[in-house]
Amino acid sequence: MRRTTWTALVAILVMAIVGTSLVGCTDTGDTTETRESAQQEEPKAPYVIGAVLSLTGAQASLGVPEKNVIEMEVDRINEAGGINGHPLEVIIEDDASNVDQAVAATTKLIEQDDVLAIIGSTGTGQTMAMRTQIDAADIPQVSLAGSLVITGEFDPLVFQTPWSNALVVASTLQHLQSEGFTRIGLITEDTGFGKDGKALVNESAAGYGMTVVSDQVFKPTDTDMTGQLTVIKGAGADVVLMWSSVAASSIVPKNMAQLGMEAPLVGSHGIARLEFVESAGEAAEGTTIFAGKILAPEAYGVGSEGHTVATDYIARYTETYGEAPDSTFAGHAYDGLYLVVEAMKRLDEGFTSADLRDEIEKTDGFQGIGGVFTFSETDHNGMTEDDLVGYRVAGGTWTLLK
Amino acid sequence: MENAELLQLAIAGLKNGSIYALLALGFTIVYAATNVINFAQGEFFMLGGMFAVFAFKTLGLPLIAAVPLAVVAVTGVGVLFEVLAIRPRRDGDQMSLVIITVGGSLVLSSLARHLFGSDALPLPEFTPGPSLAFAGAAIERQTLWIWGLVLIAVVALTMLYSRTRLGRAMRACMQNREAARLMGIDTGRVVMISFALAAMLGALAGVAVTPLTSTRFDIGAGIAVKGFAAAILGGLGNPIAAVAGGLLLGLIEQAVIPFSSTLKDVVAIVVLLSVLFVRPQGLFIRERKEKT
Structure with a gap:
């Protein structure tokens, strides 16, 4: 008798929780x-x-x-x-x-x-x-x-x-070239987005006079990337390029700081959010990405239609x-x-x-x-490199890269 | 590959391995008392970090109070979990108990999502500062905390098992639950304490690692798989074997990275499967006569 009551109680509790979570999910x-x-x-x-x-x-x-x-x-x-x-x-x-x-x-x-x-x-x-x-x-x-x-x-x-990654990889590699970097230590997440970026960087790096000296992967569930970064450091990379969008991406700058790595971190538009900066804290300072202008609306040009929207x-x-x-x-x-x-x-x-x-x-x-979308029969992404700007983490937030 | 790099990989392996070891200990303690794999073990890990962040950020407590408070609170959750979910079905078959722990893990992670949101939440390091240099490799201060906590946990558990009445009762249950009950041991109490200990160890691992990784409501399942693998690798039911299994798993993972970081997890699973084929009882456990 007593056992049945307990079971019923637990069952009700579970149903209540699952019920609310379902409502919360689908809305x-x-x-x-x-x-x-x-x-x-x-x-x-x-x-x-x-x-x-x-x-x-x-x-x-x-x-x-x-x-x-x-x-x-x-x-x-x-x-x-x-x-x-x-x-x-x-x-x-x-x-x-x-x-x-x-x-x-x-x-x-x-x-x-x-x-x-x-x-x-x-x-x-x-x-x-x-x-x-x-x-x-x-x-x-x-x-x-x-x-x-x-x-x-x-x-x-x-x-x-x-x-699309094609636009962002091009902008990012151009920037790296102009800053004089030649040896990329690549670290990507094991997801569709990460694999896409990994393939593109490996294909196009040579065109910008750069080589990928180490090509590492982490899983979205990983909690520690010091191993991968140690190998990147050992390969003599002068910049770490990370293609990732999951929350685990914020562990990479922390691990780099812990290892005392001097190479700067450059990311993808997948981390263009404050959560990355807050989660990585001090270690995120100096991280560079290329993304759209919404993080700093003045980039659209004050008074322009983009700025108003x-x-x-x-x-x-x-x-x-x-x-x-x-x-x-x-x-x-x-x-x-x-x-x-x-x-x-x-x-x-x-x-x-x-x-x-x-x-x-x-x-x-x-x-x-x-940005400004113009689709065609062959282009269903519809934007150009002009819609991207560079950002760098400074003072705990994304600031426009001059 | 230079020596400093190898050392760095070994340090990373021992750091992750220590976390796996704490989770493996949780699995092994509950298994010893109930013969059940507790799939909610990873949620204790997640809750440890979550409660610590809550106490530190939302309640504004200093870290030195927030961390122990989180561990104590999760220990309470472990007891509650046993009383509400396990005890009513204690004499049911093992399969239904395992399913209950799977359900419990889902309940705990959705509760955490509702209470704390779906973002990754950071926690400051216990003792902030630059990493310590050691023979060309860097050791984070937090890693020393993790190692220290694992050491304390193992020593305390060993003392508990060998020196106290409760420890003897727990060992008796481990060997044969029915016989222990016939000898007058309160097996119900042993089961409850086992869950409390498992929750405490999970929470300890969770708070220790959150400064390095941040925490999120859905990280429990991923880390539980690692802890479970470590427990199986070492051998279920023996604390020392669980710790050895955890450290070994951490080292194997790091050893694979220079060859291919994509294969890191695959190799770890292959090693685990090979061990199960060759030594089903685990690497560090002597073959035991089957209970009849």
């Missing part, structure tokens, strides 16, 4: 509410799109701000009357930074929710894994991940909002969530959402997913957070 509750309230004022059927984001797991610190921005902008769009009178509904699914869950979420969005387009995923591995379903359903996908493969292995249905977005985000967006990643979600929304606005009633894809491809000069 379908919120979106349905927005839809209902919008429907009362507006008889037209909502436009439904899906978003697959990494709200938990290794990329959670990227995915959560992305979700925040999508929710904030959907509310704003609906308050302003929706898209040509149709309310907008975005159904957000969590992929737990996991390839299998991304596939499951995509299937759900396509089969159950019959979405017009899918935004996401946050990560490269998940984005690539979703492709089979995207192709089968013939709907457009706007990925928020930064690898070259996403638009490099071209699929007419797939678009990409972050600067960016400062307005930062102000509204700060008002809604009580803190400024602390990374570039939320901006990628903003761009992904508006690339789809703007295309929808240009289309006539009763458009199909195929029409939507064609219209997104016609995007010409859209001023987003990441």
Whole structure:
């Protein structure tokens, strides 16, 4: 008798916790509410799109701000009357930074929710894994991940909002060349994004007069990289180049400081967030990256359209969530959402997913957070090296590199 | 490869190995008392770091108070875990107990996500300062803390096992639980204390390593696999073997890096599997007659 009571108690506890965590993850509750309230004022059927984001797991610190921005902008769009009178509904699914869950979420969005387009995923591995379903359903996908493969292995249905590794690797290597570095110690994470950067750096380093003297890999779950860095140090690297986006990236500068390494650390746009600086603390000082202008909006040029869009977005985000967006990643979600929304606005009633894809491809000069997007039949990333600027950690934050 | 580099790799291996050793000790203590692998062991590690960050940052306590407080709190969580989740099913079969620990680990990590968020959270070093130079290699101050804590934990455990009544009761349970119960040992209490000790060791490892790595709600599972591998490598059920297994696993991982850091984890698993084929009881345990 007593044992049964205990078991029941534990079962209830577990159910309560799992229950709340599920609500926290998918947040379908919120979106349905927005839809209902919008429907009362507006008889037209909502436009439904899906978003697959990494709200938990290794990329959670990227995915959560992305979700925040999508929710904030959907509310704003609906308050302003929706898209040509149709309310907008975005159904957000969590992929737990996991390839299998991304596939499951995509299937759900396509089969159950019959979405017009899918935004996401946050990560490269998940984005690539979703492709089979995207192709089968013939709907457009706007990925928020930064690898070259996403638009490099071209699929007419797939678009990409972050600067692809091809752009960022080129800018970064140019910078290293101009600073006179010749021996790169490369350290990359064992994920789709890391492998993409690793391959690109190895291919293109020679073109900038540099050699990769050591090529090391770490897992997102690793807690110590002193081994890899010891080998890099032993190989006589004059600069450490890290291609990583996961939280474990902040261990690299700490380990470098512990080993007393003098070579400076240069990173990728994958660490363009304050979490990296806060987590690595003092050791992060001097780390250089190339990323978009949103971390220092004055880089757009004060008074320019980009500057207006960016400062307005930062102000509204700060008002809604009580803190400024602390990374570039939320901006990628903003761009992904508006690339789809703007295309929808240009289309006539009763458009199909195929029409939507064609219209997104016609995007010409859209001023987003990441830069100015102009897609073509062969370019679904749509930005140039002009959209990138250099940053260096100084005084505990990202500052523009002069 | 120069000597200084080899030494540096060995230091890194012993540092990671010590962390694996503390987790392996947790696995082994619970296994000894219950014959169950506790898959929530990694969550004690995660909670140790989380509670320390919470006490230090949110409550504003000095580090010297925050760290022991975190360890004590996690020990409490371990006891609670045993009382709420394990005890009601204590006489059930081992499989259902193992599943309960898997469920418990999920519950603890989602709770941590809700309470502390999904960002990586840093903690300052216990004694900040530049690394110490030793024969051309660098040793972080925090590594010395980790080594010191492992040493204290092993000595204290050995004393507990060899010198105290409780230790004798625990060893009796390890050899044969039924016989121990028939001899008048309160096996229920031994199980509870085993969970408390395992949680304490996990938390100790967690707080010691957080200054180097930061902590996040989902790091438990990854480190638990390492600790489990170390426990199997050394031999389940024996504290000294668990520590030896942990240190060996750490050293093997570092030894692979100069050849290929991609294969680091693969080689560690291959070594583990080979050991299981050749010496299923673990490297450092003499073959024991099966209980009948």
